[in-house]
Amino acid sequence: MVVVIRPRRVATSAVVVASALALSACGSAGPEPSGGESSGELSVWFPGTNQTEIDLVTEQIVPAFEEETGATVEVTFLDWGDMSTKLNAAFAGGTAPDVFGHGPAALADFVANERVEPLTEYVDRLSAEDQDDLADAMSGGQVNGTQFLIPLSLQGSLLVYNADDFVEAGLDPANPPATWEDVYDVASDLTVRDASGTIVRSGLLLPSQPIGRQQTFAFLLHSAGGQQLTDDGAEAAFASDEGQRALDYFTQLFSGSDAVSAGLGADYSNAPTAQQPLVLGTASITLLSPNSMQQVVTAYPELDLRVMMPPKFEGADDGHALGGAGPGLMINADSAEKDLAWQFIQYMISPDTGAEYTQGIGAIPARASAASTPYVQDNPVLQAFVEAAPLYVTNPNVPGWVQVRDTMDKYIEQALNETTSARDALDRAAADVDKILEANR
Amino acid sequence: MRRASFVAALIAMSLIVLLPFVWMVSLAFTPQEQAFGSLSVIPAQPTLDNFVTAFVDANLLRALANSAIVASVAVTANCVIAVLAGYAFAMLPFRGATPMFYALVATAAVPVSVTLIPLFLMIRGIPLTGGNDLFGAGGSGLLDTLAGVVLPYLVMPMNIFLARQFFSTAPVELAEAARIDGAGEWRIFTQIYLPLARPLVAVVAVFSFTGVWDDFLWPLVSTTSADTQTVQLALARFLASGNVQYGPLMAGAVLVTIPVLIVFLFNQRSFISGLSDGSLKG
Amino acid sequence: MAPAAVYVIVFHFVPVVYGFVLSFTSYSPLSRSGPEFVGGDHYTSLLSDPDFGRALLITGRYVLQVLPLTVAIALVLAMLVNRPFKGVGFFRSALYIPHIVSLTAVSMIWLWMYSQNGLFNEVLSFFGLPGQAWLLDEQTALNAASAMRIWKALGSNMVLLLAGLQSIPKELYEAARVDGAGRWNLFRYVTLPGLRPILVYVVAMDIIFLAQGFAEIFVLTQGGPLGSTTTVNYLIYTEAFQYNQFGSASAMAFVLFALIIGFSYLSMRGISGRRN
Numbered sequence: 001m002v003v004v005i006r007p008r009r010v011a012t013s014a015v016v017v018a019s020a021l022a023l024s025a026c027g028s029a030g031p032e033p034s035g036g037e038s039s040g041e042l043s044v045w046f047p048g049t050n051q052t053e054i055d056l057v058t059e060q061i062v063p064a065f066e067e068e069t070g071a072t073v074e075v076t077f078l079d080w081g082d083m084s085t086k087l088n089a090a091f092a093g094g095t096a097p098d099v100f101g102h103g104p105a106a107l108a109d110f111v112a113n114e115r116v117e118p119l120t121e122y123v124d125r126l127s128a129e130d131q132d133d134l135a136d137a138m139s140g141g142q143v144n145g146t147q148f149l150i151p152l153s154l155q156g157s158l159l160v161y162n163a164d165d166f167v168e169a170g171l172d173p174a175n176p177p178a179t180w181e182d183v184y185d186v187a188s189d190l191t192v193r194d195a196s197g198t199i200v201r202s203g204l205l206l207p208s209q210p211i212g213r214q215q216t217f218a219f220l221l222h223s224a225g226g227q228q229l230t231d232d233g234a235e236a237a238f239a240s241d242e243g244q245r246a247l248d249y250f251t252q253l254f255s256g257s258d259a260v261s262a263g264l265g266a267d268y269s270n271a272p273t274a275q276q277p278l279v280l281g282t283a284s285i286t287l288l289s290p291n292s293m294q295q296v297v298t299a300y301p302e303l304d305l306r307v308m309m310p311p312k313f314e315g316a317d318d319g320h321a322l323g324g325a326g327p328g329l330m331i332n333a334d335s336a337e338k339d340l341a342w343q344f345i346q347y348m349i350s351p352d353t354g355a356e357y358t359q360g361i362g363a364i365p366a367r368a369s370a371a372s373t374p375y376v377q378d379n380p381v382l383q384a385f386v387e388a389a390p391l392y393v394t395n396p397n398v399p400g401w402v403q404v405r406d407t408m409d410k411y412i413e414q415a416l417n418e419t420t421s422a423r424d425a426l427d428r429a430a431a432d433v434d435k436i437l438e439a440n441r
Numbered sequence: 442m443r444r445a446s447f448v449a450a451l452i453a454m455s456l457i458v459l460l461p462f463v464w465m466v467s468l469a470f471t472p473q474e475q476a477f478g479s480l481s482v483i484p485a486q487p488t489l490d491n492f493v494t495a496f497v498d499a500n501l502l503r504a505l506a507n508s509a510i511v512a513s514v515a516v517t518a519n520c521v522i523a524v525l526a527g528y529a530f531a532m533l534p535f536r537g538a539t540p541m542f543y544a545l546v547a548t549a550a551v552p553v554s555v556t557l558i559p560l561f562l563m564i565r566g567i568p569l570t571g572g573n574d575l576f577g578a579g580g581s582g583l584l585d586t587l588a589g590v591v592l593p594y595l596v597m598p599m600n601i602f603l604a605r606q607f608f609s610t611a612p613v614e615l616a617e618a619a620r621i622d623g624a625g626e627w628r629i630f631t632q633i634y635l636p637l638a639r640p641l642v643a644v645v646a647v648f649s650f651t652g653v654w655d656d657f658l659w660p661l662v663s664t665t666s667a668d669t670q671t672v673q674l675a676l677a678r679f680l681a682s683g684n685v686q687y688g689p690l691m692a693g694a695v696l697v698t699i700p701v702l703i704v705f706l707f708n709q710r711s712f713i714s715g716l717s718d719g720s721l722k723g
Numbered sequence: 724m725a726p727a728a729v730y731v732i733v734f735h736f737v738p739v740v741y742g743f744v745l746s747f748t749s750y751s752p753l754s755r756s757g758p759e760f761v762g763g764d765h766y767t768s769l770l771s772d773p774d775f776g777r778a779l780l781i782t783g784r785y786v787l788q789v790l791p792l793t794v795a796i797a798l799v800l801a802m803l804v805n806r807p808f809k810g811v812g813f814f815r816s817a818l819y820i821p822h823i824v825s826l827t828a829v830s831m832i833w834l835w836m837y838s839q840n841g842l843f844n845e846v847l848s849f850f851g852l853p854g855q856a857w858l859l860d861e862q863t864a865l866n867a868a869s870a871m872r873i874w875k876a877l878g879s880n881m882v883l884l885l886a887g888l889q890s891i892p893k894e895l896y897e898a899a900r901v902d903g904a905g906r907w908n909l910f911r912y913v914t915l916p917g918l919r920p921i922l923v924y925v926v927a928m929d930i931i932f933l934a935q936g937f938a939e940i941f942v943l944t945q946g947g948p949l950g951s952t953t954t955v956n957y958l959i960y961t962e963a964f965q966y967n968q969f970g971s972a973s974a975m976a977f978v979l980f981a982l983i984i985g986f987s988y989l990s991m992r993g994i995s996g997r998r999n
Contacts, residue, residue, distance in 0.1 A: 043665075045665070048681065049677065049678045049679075049680070049681045050681055050684065051494075051498045051678075054498075074665075074666065076665045076666065076667075077678070078677075079677060079680060079681050079682055080682065081680075081682045082661055082677065084964055084965065085557075085658070085661060085662060085964050086661055086662050087753075088558065088752040088753065088964060088967065089557065089558050089561040089662040089752065090662075091752055091753050092558050092561070092562065092752035092753075093558075093561055093562050093565045093584075094565075095565060095581055095584060097665075109751075109753060109967060110753065113751065113753040113754050113755060114755060115753055115755075209945075209947075210945040210946070210947055263839055263856065263859070264859065265856075265858075265859035265947065265948050266838070266839060266856070266859055269683065270682075270683050270685070271477075271838075272476045272477040272685070272687055272835070273474060273476070274474070274475060274476060274477045274478035274479075275477050275835065275838065275840070280840060282839070282840075289683065291683070291684060292683070295474070298474070299474035299475075361684075362684075400966070402965050402966060403965070403966045406961070406965070410950070413947065413948070413949060414949065417948070417949060419949070447803065450803065451803050451804070451814050454800060454803075454818070455814055455817040455818060458817065458818055458820070458821055458874065458877065458878075459817050459820060460842075461821070461824075461829055461832045461833060461836070461874070462820050462821065462824055462829070464832045464835075464836075464842075465824065465828060465829060465832055468832075477835050480842070480845055522727045525727075526727060543988075544736070545731065545735065546927070546931075547980070547984050548735045548736065548739050549928075549931050549932075550931045550934075550935070550979075550980050550983040550984055550987070551738075551739050551742060551976060551977075551980050552935050552937075552956050552959050552960075552976045552979065554956070554959050554960050554963040554964065554972060554976065555738075555739075555742035555745070555959070555963070555969075555972065555973050555976045556738035556739060556741075556742055558752055558969070559737065559738035559741035559742060560734070560738045563733070563734070563737065563738070592734065593734050595730060595734075596727060596730060596731055596734075596735075598731070598735055599928060602924060602927075602928070603883070603924055606920040606921055606923060606924040607886070607890060607920065607921070609920050610890050610917070610920050611890075637890075640885075640886040640889040640890065641886060641890075643886065644882055644883060644886045647882060648879070648882075651822065651823050651879075654823070655823070655825070655826070657827075673825065673827075676825055676827065676828065677827070680827060685831065687831065690828050690831070691828060691831075693828075694824060694825040694828035694829070697825060698820070698823055698824050698825070701823040702816055702820070702823065705815075705816055705819055705823070706812055706816055709812055709815045709816070709819075709882075710812070712805070712815070712882075712885050712886060712889055
């Protein structure tokens with residue numbers, strides 16, 4: 001059964017499941033308290049405002065945790081988009097919580113300012129089995145090999161196509177293209193124009209809105225065998241032949257008489273379900289997160305939507321998609337309750353809690369073993385996204401990343417609008433990015 | 442004839458201006474999956490679920506109560522202090538009044554991004570509150586309290602500016618005559634000028650209420666617990682990145698608009714043409 | 724009044740002074756070492772920053788195109804609802820509603836109205852006109868943001884001007900009518916001069932707030948396309964809260980501050996003219 005993201009209903013069922021799970025969490029999956037009974041108070045700023053996760057945390061995890069440890073936990077739920085503003089003020093004033101969540105993009109800046117506690121020692125204490133199970137997610141929470149953030153879920157976006165459009169265009173929906181070159185050819189066949197030549201249905205529509213542009217570029221870049229920064233994170237590495245190949249491809253999608261995409265700059269990733277291009281019939285292939293795709297599939301069961309594994313460029317080793325660690329939890333370096341804080345995080349990533357949490361928010365589970373849970377097994381959409389997990393690559397965790405990302409984004413936009421050539425855009429972006437990285441070192 | 446065209450113009454303008462709001466109301470009654478699915482204003486399958494979700498999930502009643510408390514305190518303080526200060530600037534010239542007035546207005550021209558953190562540090566450092574010692578150290582001050590939320594709004598410089606502008610048109614002769622009669626300054630203000638200032642007080646009340654009610658950034662950084670949540674923070678619950686819950690968001694937004702509308706309706710009655718009829722009679 | 728004065732100094736002046744001091748430092752709220760003095764470096768580098776220069780121009784254009792329209796329309800509306808008739812409260816509220824609806828919620832509606840298959844394009848296609856990429860086209864994006872801002876700002880300006888109209892003594896109109904003044908002359912010689920103090924306020928406040936235009940840009944365009952809607956305050960917000968560079972953000976803020984004060988002072992002088 002596909003889970004409908006309808007807060008009240010999920011919430012109610014969560015309460016029922018919660019009481020059962022709470023017992024098992026205490027009994028078996030619950031970790032041993034490292035420092036005996038603690039009477040401390042723990043403040044947690046949680047990265048998410050989904051009602052299911054709120055219910056899960058406040059009705060299951062916190063009560064079980066409080067009972068076991070004797071601690072009191074105060075949880076505040078915030079969208080991770082609001083987190084930076086609130087954390088900035090709190091760190092400046094010394095009132096930051098013991099545990100807080102954020103997206104990986106901001107991680108390295110907290111690390112550079114010694115605001116977050118290294119967690120490698122704690123992670124080492126997890127069983128080898130657990131470490132293995134969480135490996136895909138954990139790497140996205142590391143800076144220079146040290147663990148600082150524990151991701152609560154994986155994220156990743158994949159190409160999703162309308163099988164009926166394939167059939168109508170004489171293509172075989174059971175055999176989607178495997179290279180970007182073939183994707184382009186297929187997209188050309190799928191593109192529909194009106195009498196004036198304007199594209200009314202894009203064969204392929206990749207995100208080209210702010211931030212989305214950088215993500216699409218990274219998606220293509222990695223599939224061409226390139227990477228965004230050098231391995232040590234010290235310099236830009238995208239101004240390469242692979243980078244040019246990726247950006248030229250991206251630009252070509254929108255430009256000239258051979259274009260296969262309309263609406264350069266439009267943000268469909270965050271559009272309401274009913275306004276999704278696949279729903280409106282204005283695109284045949286788009287890039288979607290598992291959550292968006294599930295919402296579409298649920299609301300429009302008549303659409304035959306399928307997931308395509310990440311294509312690669314001809315000659316490259318593997319296709320990759322941008323994804324990996326989602327928002328996760330960190331421990332304040334000044335916290336007086338670090339052991340307690342770690343216990344709390346452990347609760348969140350325990351197999352049962354983790355599975356229910358990711359199900360509640362419609363995300364990809366952080367644990368590889370979750371592939372065998374009913375949530376994934378009974379959900380073909382999610383199965384595909386879990387299957388692709390080894391192909392996800394994360395953005396680099398370097399200080400100043402947000403500024404680096406925005407800088408790349410600015411020059412990519414210029415190339416897409418053909419106010420400058422791909423090569424030139426990449427070179428100029430690389431020069432600016434090197435300066436930012438230097439200044440943040 | 443003229444009246445008909447005047448009414449037609451008003452109706453047309455109101456319709457255009459209300460259009461986005463009408464769509465909000467429509468979405469508030471539309472099931473989540475169908476949001477933005479059609480151009481029709483009347484939802485195909487109207488539902489009240491969104492309102493239930495807004496009330497239950499976002500704890501809207503508590504948030505409405507909190508915002509009402511904060512806004513009422515701000516309205517009272519502004520209607521008294523800002524109006525008095527504006528009156529003083531306009532009618533009781535004192536040394537340094539002009540530079541002080543301009544400096545005050547100028548503070549509104551500094552982007553809030555810059556003043557947010559200093560303000561936060563100050564609220565945290567208020568002595569003898571929230572576990573703080575006499576020097577404002579050791580605790581969290583007024584952070585995460587409604588008092589801390591309202592403190593920066595108590596006197597809004599814009600309202601002082603507005604009051605000064607308003608009183609600057611008031612006839613000075615009335616005060617002079619009263620002074621000759623031996624009336625004190627306080628009496629002159631309360632008996633002569635305050636009654637003239639009903640539209641001003643109404644505007645200050647409406648603006649103070651709206652300003653506090655709408656603010657997001659300050660409550661976001663200064664409060665953390667569910668007990669101190671204001672309405673805009675409550676609404677933010679439905680704005681999860683990439684997963685906006687349109688139905689509950691719009692339902693909540695419509696509900697949250699109603700108290701402001703009531704405050705406005707109550708105050709707009711002070712804008713009665715001809716109120717200033719008696720102004721020169723003294 | 725003494726406590727009030729102390730309050731104003733503490734809560735309105737101190738944060739500004741603190742921000743001004745920060746503009747001469749390098750400061751991230753995350754850093755443990757606190758602000759680090761760098762002198763006027765931020766200001767000198769702003770001089771040669773093309774992005775900042777462009778943002779200033781965009782902000783200027785934004786103010787210039789929103790201000791006159793919003794004041795003029797608000798004045799018309801205020802005069803329309805400045806008479807006692809049954810139901811005037813309804814119209815006043817209707818016109819004030821945009822000002823009080825939650826910006827984040829209503830911005831979703833505007834995003835949709837401006838989208839490819841949104842309301843505006845549906846209306847165009849009804850008349851057989853081609854659709855526009857309102858927010859995605861460099862030529863239209865700032866205008867689209869301006870339209871939303873005008874819509875949002877109408878109500879407050881209307882209420883202010885309405886209150887201003889109340890303060891004009893009725894006797895002045897009567898006297899002018901006795902002298903045979905027509906409708907235009909009444910407006911020109913009684914209404915406008917009577918509104919002057921409130922108009923000074925409206926214009927000064929609109930300049931101050933429009934020049935800090937940020938929220939509508941943030942929700943509609945994120946500064947794009949191609950930076951064509953990146954206002955100064957958008958840069959300041961990004962610099963401060965995205966990049967954690969409060970020093971340079973403060974420097975930008977005080978350059979903007981100086982310009983805002985300059986322009987509002989000039990326009991206030993212009994409108995008040997010679998005091999009668």
